[in-house]
Amino acid sequence: MASRALVRLFALNARLGLGLCPLPLASRGHLSLRGLSSTGGGLTAKGFSSTVGVNIEKAKSALKGADAVCFDVDSTVITEEGIDVLAASLSPDVGKKVAEFTANAMGGSMPFHVALANRLDIMKPSRKDIDDCLKNHPLKFSPGLEEFINALRNQGTVVYLVSGGFRQMIDPVAEILGVDTKTQVYANNILFDQAGEYKNFDEKEPTSRAGGKARVVGMLKETMKYKSIVMIGDGATDMEARPPADAFIGYGGIAVRAAVKEGADWFVTDFNDLINVVKSE
Numbered sequence: 001m002a003s004r005a006l007v008r009l010f011a012l013n014a015r016l017g018l019g020l021c022p023l024p025l026a027s028r029g030h031l032s033l034r035g036l037s038s039t040g041g042g043l044t045a046k047g048f049s050s051t052v053g054v055n056i057e058k059a060k061s062a063l064k065g066a067d068a069v070c071f072d073v074d075s076t077v078i079t080e081e082g083i084d085v086l087a088a089s090l091s092p093d094v095g096k097k098v099a100e101f102t103a104n105a106m107g108g109s110m111p112f113h114v115a116l117a118n119r120l121d122i123m124k125p126s127r128k129d130i131d132d133c134l135k136n137h138p139l140k141f142s143p144g145l146e147e148f149i150n151a152l153r154n155q156g157t158v159v160y161l162v163s164g165g166f167r168q169m170i171d172p173v174a175e176i177l178g179v180d181t182k183t184q185v186y187a188n189n190i191l192f193d194q195a196g197e198y199k200n201f202d203e204k205e206p207t208s209r210a211g212g213k214a215r216v217v218g219m220l221k222e223t224m225k226y227k228s229i230v231m232i233g234d235g236a237t238d239m240e241a242r243p244p245a246d247a248f249i250g251y252g253g254i255a256v257r258a259a260v261k262e263g264a265d266w267f268v269t270d271f272n273d274l275i276n277v278v279k280s281e
Helices: 002-016 056-064 082-090 092-107 112-123 127-136 145-154 167-177 212-224 258-263 271-279
Strands: 036-039 042-045 068-071 158-166 185-188 190-192 198-201 229-233 247-251 266-268
Touching (some): 056 266, 092 112, 158 212
Parallel strands (some): 068 229
């Protein structure tokens, strides 16, 4: 029985791209599958890093020596799309319509600035709407995110949040993470009238248009004299930042976008993969 189980285990490892290295044996000589966890791309073995990517070694090297790492926020730093959460808090119908635009924007099938304008036209959120949303639906960090950021800081890497989301929802996240909201956050800014009702959004923000994240990375390289910047995110707009980003790491722990999985230098579903690289000697 044990030999048959071992054969099945080897076959599973092969499909995962793990070679013939078997998972640890449990006590009393029995095989255990407790080391496996389910992800968007199938089963992965805990302790084995992702082998998906077009240039994994380049990504690992860039991450280990990064002067700065730029994080997307929605479905990367946090476990949801903030704009979808806000929309759903307004009404189910608004939530459904906005989620469709979000999926198109993240998948790369619609220019980002078009999707942003359309979503805001549907929602027209007031200042109170946003405050109530954050109060009633606190945003949650992706598993391992905080430990990863701490590991980056320990190696001297500066952390930035670069998002197509709304500053009004991202600044509270940044404050918890200890990221300076004035100098280390680039996001879209909703404009309100004197009564606090929705007026428009600031079209001068670089992240309000397609290619905006690339412009932010390029600006950081020029003004901060960074030699190596890594972009991490789940969407096509994040992948657009490479170049000038030296590497793009796709994160699929919350949502797997096919274009990102196929085009990322390294595609991971667990921040522990990245933590292990940063902490390695």
